[in-house]
Amino acid sequence: MKLDGIRVLDLSRLLPGPYATQLLADSGAEVVKVEDTGAGDYARAMEPLTSRDVGAIFEMVNRGKRSVAIDLKDEDGRTAFYRLVEDADVVLEGFRPGVVDRLGIDYETLTEYNEDLIYCSLTGYGQNGPWADRAGHDLNYVSLAGLMDLTRDSTAEKPQVPGYQIGDMAGGLFAAFAIVGAVLSRELGNTDGEYIDVAMTDVVASFSQSVAYQSLTGDPAEPRPGETPLTGGVPWYDSYETADGKWITLGALEPKFWRAFCEAIDRDDLVDAHGSENPDVLAALAEELRALFRERTRDEWETVLGDVDAAFAGVYAPAETVDHPQFRARDLVVRPDDAPPRLGFPACGSAVPETTDETVPVHGEHSREYLAGAGYDDDEIETLLESGVIRRDAP
Incomplete structure (x- = not known):
């Protein structure tokens, strides 16, 4: 799992997309967050904050990345982004369908600058279908996918909200898998660039393999809460x-x-x-x-x-889980000397990087560096900074 030499431009915010690219970064890929010049990734300011006064969620899924802040609504900003695309391997975006077309950063447009580009769209419901434009969050995705219905002991009870964001994380995981597959396919010479449409709801629904046959065929044993062997229907x-209320x-x-x-x-x-x-x-x-x-x-x-x-x-609470000897043995919990504790890469292996970059990028910290790498001279970069088309905050 050494993706050294692969550059990813990440246009996503919050959790699903950044989790996908964090997995890629932990595997050695160079991940560049392309943020707007305003607030940037909203997760930067979300409570709780870490000792570095940064949103904990942001730190968890943006380690070792670079940040470039560009106003993509500005023509000069788009031009700068196109220059970055020329040297990129992957672009990941998490906008609602149609937004990238309006911004002029859709797959067809970007392939004019890089025909071998791998472009992944990660959204709640995908790019087509009657729900494609519908607003949603993790709770809505797991509802449509059938998971919420099976989180209770019977149909008379209230469906339970999962303790983690299942759709967000599953979608991010599958996006990372699809991107790695596309990179491998390209490197093997089987394809050139390609477009990938990942819907978080689709991924959660695909997790229902153990009950899918009954649902698809109308079998009388269709899974209902508390009635099937895997939903509480059997006591074993x-x-x-337990005696202590656990x-x-x-x-x-x-x-x-x-x-x-x-x-x-x-x-x-x-x-x-x-x-x-x-x-x-x-x-x-x-x-x-x-x-x-x-x-x-x-x-x-x-x-x-x-x-x-x-x-x-x-059954353990999250605070107990992270201190459990099983996870300590697997090195899942990482406690750096100079950074807040975090959860590590969820796999062990002979080529899994043993050390990772624990730094978290300041908003637009690397704007100058990457634009210079794209061919802009100092005067051009200063002009863009002064006009507000790009932003660079010092670490």
Whole structure:
């Protein structure tokens, strides 16, 4: 995963697009944030702020990037951007459909300056369809994709808002995957440049592979909240409250895991209940497990079942998760000496960069540097700065 030599121009803001390009930056790509000359990326000022007085979300997904601030509504600004595109490999944007056309920075226009350009549009609903122009956030994307419906125990209960932005992060992840695939395809000589349309809602919907067949065919076993094996319909795949008011999860779908669990708690009498479709048997077993898990605390159950092949885990709050020995062993939590703590690259491997640039770019910090690299002389850059077409804030 060494993308050294690949330059990405990132026009996106907030979370989905910056997460996509952070994954690329962590893999060695040179990522240049192209921000407007006003506020720039809104996430810069979003609470909570870090010790560097910068939005924590911004710091998490913009490490090691460069920032160039250009007014793309100005003709001279667009010209400057076109010059940057000539030496770029990838452009990623997250505007609503039609905005890039009005700005004159759409794929067709940019290929006039770089025919091998890979251009990725990352939006909520994609570039076509009746919802393409519709405003939305993560909550709306997971709603349309079917995930929200399955976050409750029954259809009588309120759908639960996911604790993380699933659509935003899934969309960013898939955009990064698609971009890397397009770069590889180009380098193999299979394609030249290409256009990629990623809809966050599409990606979340594609995550439903385990229930998609029933939904697509109208099977009577169509997944409903609390009724299917993976949505709380069976007691051996569910969550349970413990004596200290915390929770654990049991995922003993396979008979071998269920048997190991029963043996560990000295309840061989429960073994044969696994796989039953009798509602009375399932109800009785669920009540038995609820009473059982209330007998010990979460951590006590970890002591009892942690080394048992039973597909068991505690439910941890995010603050507990980042301090968990499993994540420490994987080096997922990074605590630099001269920067706020962060979550690292979510993969280990022989070629994953061991060190990354922890700096976070000031708004427009690298405007002069990149315009000079694009052929502008000092006088031209000063003229653009004075006119407000570009912006450069000192670090």
